[in-house]
Amino acid sequence: MPGLSMLVPFHTATSKLKSQMTNTWPPYPPPDETELDKAVRLEEEKVAKRISEEIDRQIEYDRQELKKKRSETKILLLGQAESGKSTLLKNFQIQFAPKAFEAEVDAWRAVIQLNLVRSVNVILAYLSKASAATAAASPRFSKPKDDLRWLKMRLAPLRQVEVILNRLLGVNADDPQSPSPADVGMHWDSDKLSEVAVGSDFGWRTLMRTEKPRPTSRFWDDLDDARKILEACRDDIVAMCHDQMVQSVLDEEGIEILDEPGFFFDQASRICALDYEPTAEDILRARLRTAGVEEHRLCMESPPSEKGREWVFYDVGGARGQRAAWAAYFEDVNSVMFLCPISSFDQVLSEDRLTNRLVDSLKLWKTICSSKLLENATFILFMNKSDILRKKLEAGVCFATHVEQYKDQPNDFEHVSSYIRKILLSIHKECSPKKRSIHAHTTCATDTIMMSHVLGSVRDIILMNALEQTHLIG
Ligand SMILES: Nc1nc2c(ncn2[C@@H]2O[C@H](COP(=O)(O)OP(=O)(O)OP(=O)(O)O)[C@@H](O)[C@H]2O)c(=O)[nH]1
Numbered sequence: 001m002p003g004l005s006m007l008v009p010f011h012t013a014t015s016k017l018k019s020q021m022t023n024t025w026p027p028y029p030p031p032d033e034t035e036l037d038k039a040v041r042l043e044e045e046k047v048a049k050r051i052s053e054e055i056d057r058q059i060e061y062d063r064q065e066l067k068k069k070r071s072e073t074k075i076l077l078l079g080q081a082e083s084g085k086s087t088l089l090k091n092f093q094i095q096f097a098p099k100a101f102e103a104e105v106d107a108w109r110a111v112i113q114l115n116l117v118r119s120v121n122v123i124l125a126y127l128s129k130a131s132a133a134t135a136a137a138s139p140r141f142s143k144p145k146d147d148l149r150w151l152k153m154r155l156a157p158l159r160q161v162e163v164i165l166n167r168l169l170g171v172n173a174d175d176p177q178s179p180s181p182a183d184v185g186m187h188w189d190s191d192k193l194s195e196v197a198v199g200s201d202f203g204w205r206t207l208m209r210t211e212k213p214r215p216t217s218r219f220w221d222d223l224d225d226a227r228k229i230l231e232a233c234r235d236d237i238v239a240m241c242h243d244q245m246v247q248s249v250l251d252e253e254g255i256e257i258l259d260e261p262g263f264f265f266d267q268a269s270r271i272c273a274l275d276y277e278p279t280a281e282d283i284l285r286a287r288l289r290t291a292g293v294e295e296h297r298l299c300m301e302s303p304p305s306e307k308g309r310e311w312v313f314y315d316v317g318g319a320r321g322q323r324a325a326w327a328a329y330f331e332d333v334n335s336v337m338f339l340c341p342i343s344s345f346d347q348v349l350s351e352d353r354l355t356n357r358l359v360d361s362l363k364l365w366k367t368i369c370s371s372k373l374l375e376n377a378t379f380i381l382f383m384n385k386s387d388i389l390r391k392k393l394e395a396g397v398c399f400a401t402h403v404e405q406y407k408d409q410p411n412d413f414e415h416v417s418s419y420i421r422k423i424l425l426s427i428h429k430e431c432s433p434k435k436r437s438i439h440a441h442t443t444c445a446t447d448t449i450m451m452s453h454v455l456g457s458v459r460d461i462i463l464m465n466a467l468e469q470t471h472l473i474g
């Protein structure tokens with residue numbers, strides 16, 4: 001039996017062969033092609049070309065994505081709730097992406113005003129309940145009840161301001177850790193009551209960006225209303241913040257106003273003004289609890305040598321209930337930044353009042369150090385809230401009362417902080433799956449000057465290690 005090629009006309013076979021050999025596209029048309037065949041062939045060629053181009057585009061996209069991924073630096077921010085993770089991230093933005101940080105100022109203004117209003121509402125609700133229950137018995141409520149009633153009446157519009165700002169910022173009303181002031185009980189719990197959380201998917205930061213298409217005018221009208229009410233209540237808010245009865249209640253509860261996250265009582269007059277412009281320090285002091293895991297892309301604006309490099313931060317919610325979600329982000333991480341609030345030795349977790357915060361932080365650190373998934377990451381430890389530790393010790397709070405092993409060593413900042421440092425470093429040494437260097441810094445994340453020095457050296461460490469990890473050096 002003759003081969004199949006024997007049945008195909010010679011010129012067709014050769015042109016096919018030629019097209020296969022030279023890889024010509026489109027292939028030569030068959031010589032006996034009818035008009036209909038030609039139309040069909042051209043259509044088929046068009047479709048094939050489209051598919052081929054689509055595949056090329058996808059390959060190029062995947063190549064670019066891979067290239068981008070390789071040049072990205074992934075950083076995980078870890079630590080218990082209120083350790084200062086989000087505050088550290090703000091410092092990175094201030095230092096290396098100031099324009100992007102500036103673009104979020106409007107959103108932070110609303111958060112700061114909400115922090116203040118919420119604190120005022122919480123205190124008012126607390127005072128009324130406590131006053132009703134103990135008016136006769138306690139000298140701290142000796143102020144005439146009428147005064148309190150008058151204050152409440154004058155400041156009643158602030159409840160509306162809180163509602164508006166909650167709505168505009170997307171504060172999750174269903175969040176069990178974000179109770180409204182109406183939920184205030186007889187037990188003072190500043191951990192929960194002064195703070196708010198915004199879901200990471202709400203996009204509140206970009207909502208108010210000036211260069212973005214603006215939200216509806218209803219949004220801005222509501223925001224204007226909230227600001228006007230705040231301005232109208234300004235004198236009464238300032239009066240309340242300095243009121244003796246309020247001060248004595250806060251004193252009795254051991255609340256150090258300046259150290260309370262998101263309280264802003266000392267800045268009430270400025271923050272309530274219609275033309276209030278938040279400073280970087282205000283924004284660093286604002287309290288917004290992270291819910292879930294937030295991805296932040298920071299495109300370096302400075303220094304010029306690093307312009308355009310992208311750092312991807314994963315900022316996690318630090319409360320116990322949120323920690324199970326962390327592990328999903330452990331793979332491919334270049335750097336872990338762990339924050340241990342060293343001032344927390346005399347505090348308990350707000351989610352578990354039987355657990356000391358420092359003990360919880362050390363346990364968490366042990367778990368993170370032991371993780372196999374993180375064994376190649378660069379570890380940077382921030383012993384944060386050093387300013388509060390210093391203040392507490394200077395005020396006479398005794399470290400050994402809460403950490404018995406400390407025994408009778410000196411109760412001063414240098415000794416206590418170096419004791420905590422030794423423990424953290426020895427945990428890292430003992431629990432790491434393989435030998436790994438560590439960089440430790442004692443910080444106050446609300447102090448921009450201190451942080452600019454620290455972050456300069458942190459940046460160098462991260463860049464060096466990113467290079468090593470991509471085998472360009474070392
Ligand atoms: N005084 C002082 N306050 C700090 C310091 N670091 C952070 N804070 C404040 O502590 C509060 C909590 O900080 P965040 O950065 O929100 O804490 P976080 O670790 O992100 O907390 P979660 O999101 O709940 O996990 C904020 O109001 C900060 O301003 C510090 O070093 N000193």
Ligand SMILES: [Mg+2]
Nearest residue numbers: 085086289290
């Ligand atoms: Mg946070």
